[in-house]
Amino acid sequence: MGMTIAEKIIAAAAGAESVKPGDIHTVELDRLMSNDGTTHLTIDMYHQLKNPHIADVNKLVWIVDHNVPCDSVKTAASHKKMRDFAKENGIKFYEGAGVCHQVMIENHVTSGELIFGADSHTCAYGALGAFGTGVGCTDYLYAMVTGHSWLLVPETLKFNLTGKLKEGVYARDLILSIIGMIGANGANYMAMEFSGEGLKTLNMSDRIAICNLCVEAGAKTALMEVDEITLDYLKAHGREPKYSFKSDEDAHFAKVYDIDLSTIKPIVAKPHFVDSVVDAKECVGTHIDEAFLGSCNNGRLEDLRVGAELIKGRKVHPLVRFLVVPASAEVYKQALSEGLIDTFMEAGAIVMNPNCSVCWGSCQGVIGENEVLISTGTRNFKGRAGHKDSFVYLASAATVTASAIKGEIATADMLE
Amino acid sequence: MEKFSGKIWVLGDDIDTDIIIPTEYLALKTVKDMAPYAFSPLRPELAAQIQEGDIIVAGKNFGCGSSREQAPEIIKTLGIKCVIAKSFARIFFRNSINNGLLLIENDKLRDVVNEGDEITVTINESIEHNGSQYPITSLPQNLVDIINAGGLVKAMRKLNGLD
Numbered sequence: 335m336g337m338t339i340a341e342k343i344i345a346a347a348a349g350a351e352s353v354k355p356g357d358i359h360t361v362e363l364d365r366l367m368s369n370d371g372t373t374h375l376t377i378d379m380y381h382q383l384k385n386p387h388i389a390d391v392n393k394l395v396w397i398v399d400h401n402v403p404c405d406s407v408k409t410a411a412s413h414k415k416m417r418d419f420a421k422e423n424g425i426k427f428y429e430g431a432g433v434c435h436q437v438m439i440e441n442h443v444t445s446g447e448l449i450f451g452a453d454s455h456t457c458a459y460g461a462l463g464a465f466g467t468g469v470g471c472t473d474y475l476y477a478m479v480t481g482h483s484w485l486l487v488p489e490t491l492k493f494n495l496t497g498k499l500k501e502g503v504y505a506r507d508l509i510l511s512i513i514g515m516i517g518a519n520g521a522n523y524m525a526m527e528f529s530g531e532g533l534k535t536l537n538m539s540d541r542i543a544i545c546n547l548c549v550e551a552g553a554k555t556a557l558m559e560v561d562e563i564t565l566d567y568l569k570a571h572g573r574e575p576k577y578s579f580k581s582d583e584d585a586h587f588a589k590v591y592d593i594d595l596s597t598i599k600p601i602v603a604k605p606h607f608v609d610s611v612v613d614a615k616e617c618v619g620t621h622i623d624e625a626f627l628g629s630c631n632n633g634r635l636e637d638l639r640v641g642a643e644l645i646k647g648r649k650v651h652p653l654v655r656f657l658v659v660p661a662s663a664e665v666y667k668q669a670l671s672e673g674l675i676d677t678f679m680e681a682g683a684i685v686m687n688p689n690c691s692v693c694w695g696s697c698q699g700v701i702g703e704n705e706v707l708i709s710t711g712t713r714n715f716k717g718r719a720g721h722k723d724s725f726v727y728l729a730s731a732a733t734v735t736a737s738a739i740k741g742e743i744a745t746a747d748m749l750e
Numbered sequence: 751m752e753k754f755s756g757k758i759w760v761l762g763d764d765i766d767t768d769i770i771i772p773t774e775y776l777a778l779k780t781v782k783d784m785a786p787y788a789f790s791p792l793r794p795e796l797a798a799q800i801q802e803g804d805i806i807v808a809g810k811n812f813g814c815g816s817s818r819e820q821a822p823e824i825i826k827t828l829g830i831k832c833v834i835a836k837s838f839a840r841i842f843f844r845n846s847i848n849n850g851l852l853l854i855e856n857d858k859l860r861d862v863v864n865e866g867d868e869i870t871v872t873i874n875e876s877i878e879h880n881g882s883q884y885p886i887t888s889l890p891q892n893l894v895d896i897i898n899a900g901g902l903v904k905a906m907r908k909l910n911g912l913d
Binding site (some may be wrong): 523552 | 764766768769772773774776777778779790791792794810811814815816817818819820837839840841844845848849901902903906907910912
């Protein structure tokens with residue numbers, strides 16, 4: 335029996351010839367990412383151990399991104415704990431460089447690696463053909479101290495992509511459609527694998543957006559076949575693949591979905607569930623108070639270009655706050671040199687430093703009672719962006735920008 | 751086999767980690783400080799009503815969302831003995847064991863119980879409600895040991911003779 339990409343990566347990391355779904359294996363981790371969401375808790379537990387030590391410090395990357403710059407004395411204390419520990423132990427440390435997953439993809443991740451991240455959206459690394467999976471801080475600590483962990487080999491759902499997205503339709507619309515189709519736990523414990531001719535029409539930014547959101551269907555990881563686009567990205571960033579895996583012809587998939595990209599339409603996920611998706615047209619006219627263009631899902635240069643093109647020569651609606659947050663310092667610099675930041679500011683947008691921002695409901699742009707946010711963020715759970723009685727709609731960069739201009743939910747084709 | 755009884759609180763599907771503990775309270779110093787705000791977006795009064803030994807019975811996909819480990823820790827701090835749900839999100843499942851919170855999967859119980867009912871759980875065997883038995887799968891002994899020790903770090907400390 336052949337193996338899927340997920341099975342091949344686990345087999346390599348476990349030193350096993352072959353693995354099958356349901357097996358539990360001890361695996362060697364290639365990288366361990368942690369951010370300021372929970373690293374302070376990991377450090378507290380580390381000090382409770384009998385012989386605290388780090389198995390291989392070169393595998394660790396710590397990134398401050400959830401509250402940047404620091405917004406309170408309390409978070410300043412947890413950042414200081416993280417910063418001091420990183421310095422003392424020689425851990426690679428970033429602060430202000432961007433959202434952790436974007437920073438990891440720009441600087442560290444390569445194809446075929448097995449990576450634990452103490453953040454649920456670690457599955458984004460599948461865009462580069464790496465097995466990234468989110469863990470809590472205790473699992474992180476165990477891996478940090480021992481260098482390994484245990485993993486249950488997941489079943490794989492295969493998404494065979496054909497065709498091409500129509501103009502005005504984006505990767506965000508595709509992944510929201512898929513989550514709507516399989517449900518918020520439709521891939522629970524499973525890997526979601528993407529392949530097919532349609533994949534070749536999706537650039538690296540699209541691929542990251544798709545893999546990043548797979549945890550919202552419950553997936554353990556997301557994986558894409560390594561191809562020219564992957565290899566070009568790695569080469570441009572000075573890295574080589576560890577492995578370039580493809581699933582075998584006779585690999586076992588729990589289910590195969592055929593998706594024709596040309597059938598996808600602009601989509602909105604309504605409050606308070608990511609799988610509560612509808613055709614964006616059904617939400618047109620819904621009042622909004624704030625719009626957010628950013629996050630590890632849609633804060634890359636490609637997303638900012640889409641937004642800037644729509645808003646050029648137009649204005650943000652006077653009753654709307656439009657937050658634009660590049661996903662990394664690298665993205666920010668490129669956006670500056672392309673004039674995108676000027677365009678947003680001339681239109682009246684609030685451009686912020688790279689960080690998680692309102693996507694995680696702290697630090698910046700939090701919304702008040704009964705307020706409505708339309709966002710390219712990752713989640714729309716009840717209270718996610720602020721007050722417990724507030725509302726978050728998720729959509730593409732185009733729909734979010736069009737809505738910021740109109741002052742209510744609108745699709746890009748509605749702009750005069 | 752270990753056996754315990756408790757009063758139940760009933761919740762729906764997709765109880766996410768932002769419901770279990772909203773972001774704004776994560777900056778509080780300890781999980782004890784955070785616990786009064788557990789489930790507050792959904793049921794602000796619930797945390798104060800939960801008593802030591804109570805049990806949560808919920809629908810599918812309990813614990814979906816963030817990897818924040820404060821979520822299972824807070825449920826445990828409230829005194830909840832175990833959570834029984836139709837299914838659990840995977841990061842939350844691992845985090846719960848690592849923090850000593852017992853989780854039991856059962857897809858039938860949620861649809862027949864009412865809040866305030868009393869149920870009896872026999873670990874690795876069954877749940878009893880109103881005279882009916884609902885079989886449950888068993889957890890391997892090493893996981894039971896971690897849960898009984900109060901989590902992975904506490905289990906390691908015990909193993910190393912520190913506690």
